[in-house]
Amino acid sequence: MTNNKHTAIVIGAGISGLKSCIELSKNGIDTLMLEARDRLGGRLHTVTTESGLKVDLGASWFHDCLYNPLLKKSLEKGNVEIYFDNGRLNVHDKDIGLVDDNYKIRPVVDEMSDYLQYVCAQMAQSDDMSVKNAALRYLKDKKNTLTECQIKLAPQLLRYYEMWIGSSWNMLSARLIAGDNHQGRDAMVTNGYRTVYDNELEELYEIMGRRDLVGSQILLQKVVFKIEFNDRTKEIAVHTRDYNGKIETFFCEYLVCSVPLSVLQLEDKKEQGHIEWNPPLPLSLTNKLQGITYSQLGKVFFEFDHVFWPTDADRFFCIPEFDHEITKCIEANTDTKFEDLKQDPVLENSPKPWTQPILFLNVYRGTGRPVLLALTSSPLTRYIESHEIDDFWPVFRPALANIANLPDSCIPRPTNVVTSNWSADPFARGSYLGCAVGDLIDEAIDAFTEAKDVFDGKGRVRFVGEALIEEGNGCAHGAWMTAIRETEKIIKAINRGKL
Ligand SMILES: Cc1cc2nc3c(=O)[nH]c(=O)nc-3n(C[C@H](O)[C@H](O)[C@H](O)COP(=O)(O)OP(=O)(O)OC[C@H]3O[C@@H](n4cnc5c(N)ncnc54)[C@H](O)[C@@H]3O)c2cc1C
Structure with missing residues (x-):
């Protein structure tokens, strides 16, 4: 009683x-x-996979390591294992493969981020726009200083923000993203x-x-x-x-x-x-x-029986194909904008490979186990949550082939796949507070x-x-x-x- x-x-x-x-x-x-x-x-939901690895379907990282009091307490306790996984980030494009630094994409993305900081952070609430529209404005403004390749790849790499929040760049508020300041590194909990x-x-x-x-x-x-x-x-x-x-x-x-x-x-x-x-x-x-809106960050853990991807990088970001609507808008030289979404559409069919951003975390680096963790944003997250591996594996396999520099046919099927389910979970109804335009x-x-x-x-x-x-x-x-x-x-x- x-x-x-x-x-x-x-x-x-x-x-x-x-x-x-x-x-x-x-x-x-x-x-x-x-x-x-x-x-x-x-x-906070740790599950143990068939091979005995503990994986987190919810939080994995101590963010804001500069002041994070929970990290401080955990380090004092001494039983929480961490790995700072902000080493090398490899960027992969469908056609180029590994995008090396000589494409000079990252400096442009840094400049786009500065643009968000200086232009969007000061923006009145009523002038807020999606990150996609902010990217478009930057490209229109700076096109004379950019190569064709930079115009194609940089906005797609800017979609890295989606991996922080879990909503598509059609939804993400440029104003709120610009004001989102993190303090310090991120430490992944490995146990x-x-x-x-x-x-x-x-x-x-x-x-x-x-x-x-x-x-x-x-x-x-x-x-x-x-x-x-x-x-x-x-x-x-x-x-x-x-x-x-x-x-x-x-x-x-x-x-x-x-x-x-x-x-x-x-x-x-x-x-x-x-x-x-x-x-x-x-x-x-x-x-x-x-x-306010809730975001849809998703996680998919792929366990393999051996490592076939490069072991010298912490993260692999597979950027989506260039959106040709962007070129049309730049060329039109008018005020054309994309629609800012309050919610991402539900995908009825499996999305074509290379249409959604996917960030792979190289879990091998922190644990020594042949595991990759894919982070997804909406609408892919919700598609995965409501489908079986056979439905969504075709989205991931080409990306993994690109990362490993192997033909699709050489990519082994994972021995085990574990996915999160937060959007469909009645007691979560999303991953965490998002930041849509106008929120x-x-x-x-x-x-x-x-x-x-x-x-x-x-x-x-x-x-x-x-x-x-x-x-x-x-x-x-x-x-x-x-x-x-x-x-x-x-x-x-x-x-x-x-x-
Ligand atoms: C995929 C994903 C990745 C994340 N990654 C990170 C990360 O790396 N680092 C980080 O710091 N944070 C991360 N987060 C966020 C972090 O997990 C949350 O911020 C934190 O766990 C939220 O804690 P909370 O107590 O606010 O809410 P919750 O943990 O959601 O607790 C609320 C509780 O209320 C219960 N509840 C709901 N409705 C009812 C009801 N009607 N009656 C009774 N009980 C109810 C729920 O079951 C739940 O247990 C992530 C979250 C997700 C989903």
């Missing part, structure tokens, strides 16, 4: 939910954590990001003085579908449904909601994960939910951080998670930091009450 009344309830057992639970418990606050899935970790999560869990066990918390303080398979506030008793009722349809209600005075904003965006009660709020969430928050991320962060009109306006409901922070936005360490920031408010409120 679990106790149904608690001082605080945390919804979601991802890194921000767990950190919230730790901070509250550390301060002696009786806290229950409710998780919809039948596992812990949320978007599973779950180790980072487990270290946090260990801390909770130590605070509580016991290890059997799953089933008592942490409840799995509890899908929260309704949150109600009783203004008379000042109690918050959290209604959950388990996988057998059994309904249970838990009560608290303070609530930490760590579900992704993509889940909070759901309007249809029938959608799994949807949460009904009674009284409803104020317009000051729901309006902000309409001003108002800062406004959403401010509104949810204040969250002042929820229920009785006393700040008893706090929102945490990857989306709700500027530094570290979208990242695991950012999510972790929101938990410290928001639980401090609850701790202060409770301590004030005691005085």
